[in-house]
Amino acid sequence: MITVTNPPRFLINQTAFIGDVILATALLEQLHQARPDAILDVLVRKGNESLLANHPFVNEVLVWDKKKAKYSSLWQLLKTIRSRRYDVVLNLQRFGTTGLLTALSNAKVTIGFAKNPFARFFSYQVEHRIEPGIHEIHRNAELLKPLNLTGPVVKPKLYPSTADYNTVRPYQSMPYVCMAPTSVWFTKQYPAERWIDLMKALPRNLTIYLLGAPADAPACDAMIALAGRKGEVINLAGKLSLLQSAALQEGAVMNYVNDSAPLHLCSAMNAPTTAIFCSTVPEFGFGPLADRSRVVQTHEILDCKPCNLHGKSACPLGHFRCAWGISVSELASI
CATH class of the missing domain: 3.40.50.2000 (Glycogen Phosphorylase B;)
Incomplete structure (x- = not known):
C-alpha cells in the first residue's frame, strides 16, 4: 500500500x-x-x-x-x-x-x-x-x-440497532412479506394496479407490510383500499426508519421491491428479494445481492428497454410495456 x-x-x-x-x-x-x-x-x-x-x-x-x-x-x-x-x-x-x-x-x-x-x-x-x-x-x-488493497469484494452491510429490532418485533409474530411499491422514477415503478393484483394473489396466511417514505403513505393507503384484504395489508410507509425497515425486511418470507433503495436494503441485510425491473435492467450493475434473490422483468423483447440508466418521469413511448408485461403470477410464486 x-x-x-x-x-x-x-x-x-x-x-x-x-x-x-x-x-x-x-x-x-x-x-x-x-x-x-x-x-x-x-x-x-x-x-x-x-x-x-x-x-x-x-x-x-x-x-x-x-x-x-x-x-x-x-x-x-x-x-x-x-x-x-x-x-x-x-x-x-x-x-x-x-x-x-x-x-x-x-x-x-x-x-x-x-x-x-x-x-x-x-x-x-x-x-x-x-x-x-x-x-x-x-x-x-x-x-x-x-x-494494492485487492482482497475479495464483499457485499454491502447495514447494522440496525437493538432498538431497531425491538421496534419491528411486534410485526413479526406471523409470517409476512414486505412490499415497497413506490419509486422516485415513474418508469422504475411497477404499476399500482399490478401491486394490488399481487396483494390479492399472495396466500392469505401472509401479512403484507407496505414500506416507503412518508410521502408514499397516501399511495399505499389507496392500494390497500382496493386490495380487499382488510387487516392483512398494513401501511408502514413513513412509520419506520431506514434501518428499522431493513430489520423488518430481514425477517420477511419475501420482499418485493422495484429497482430502488429498498432493493439495496435487502442486499445489505441478505434478505430474500424479488426485484422488479421495469424500464431499467440489472446489467447496469444494481441488481439484488442477497443469497436468495431473483429478478423479474418482462419476457417480451423491447427495443426501448432500457430507455435510461436512472428511469424517467413517464414512458417515452406511452405504452409502458416493460412494466405491464411483468406477470403477477410469476411474482406471486414465492
Whole structure:
C-alpha cells in the first residue's frame, strides 16, 4: 500500500441517493478487512446519515446539506476535510462537486473515477465501466487497486440497532412479506394496479407490510383500499426508519421491491428479494445481492428497454410495456 500514516485515515465520498450509500458500505467492509486499523469517515448528503448509525467501522459521518445550504455547506465541508489531513480520499461519484472536494482535500492520495470532470487533479483515475457482469460494488472496489488493497469484494452491510429490532418485533409474530411499491422514477415503478393484483394473489396466511417514505403513505393507503384484504395489508410507509425497515425486511418470507433503495436494503441485510425491473435492467450493475434473490422483468423483447440508466418521469413511448408485461403470477410464486 502507498505509504500513509499509521493508522491511515480514509474519507469515502458518496453524496448520491440512499441506494448508492448502501452499496458503498461494501467498500467499508472491504477496507476494514484489508486494514482493520484504518479510520474510516464517510461523506453523505443530508438525510442519508441515519443509514450509517451504529456502523462499527465508521468513525465519523460528514453531512452535506445539498438542498438548503448547498454552497455554504460545501465551503464548511471543505474546511473540515482539509483540517482532518486525510491519507486517502476515495470519491465514488462522477459529478463535479465531490470531485472538486476531492481535488482540494489536501489528502496525500486522492482516487476517483476518470469520468469525473476534476479527475485530472486526482492522484489516480479509475475507469468507470457500465457493462454486463459488473455490479456497482465491483466498480467501487476498483478504487482500491491503486492502494494494492485487492482482497475479495464483499457485499454491502447495514447494522440496525437493538432498538431497531425491538421496534419491528411486534410485526413479526406471523409470517409476512414486505412490499415497497413506490419509486422516485415513474418508469422504475411497477404499476399500482399490478401491486394490488399481487396483494390479492399472495396466500392469505401472509401479512403484507407496505414500506416507503412518508410521502408514499397516501399511495399505499389507496392500494390497500382496493386490495380487499382488510387487516392483512398494513401501511408502514413513513412509520419506520431506514434501518428499522431493513430489520423488518430481514425477517420477511419475501420482499418485493422495484429497482430502488429498498432493493439495496435487502442486499445489505441478505434478505430474500424479488426485484422488479421495469424500464431499467440489472446489467447496469444494481441488481439484488442477497443469497436468495431473483429478478423479474418482462419476457417480451423491447427495443426501448432500457430507455435510461436512472428511469424517467413517464414512458417515452406511452405504452409502458416493460412494466405491464411483468406477470403477477410469476411474482406471486414465492
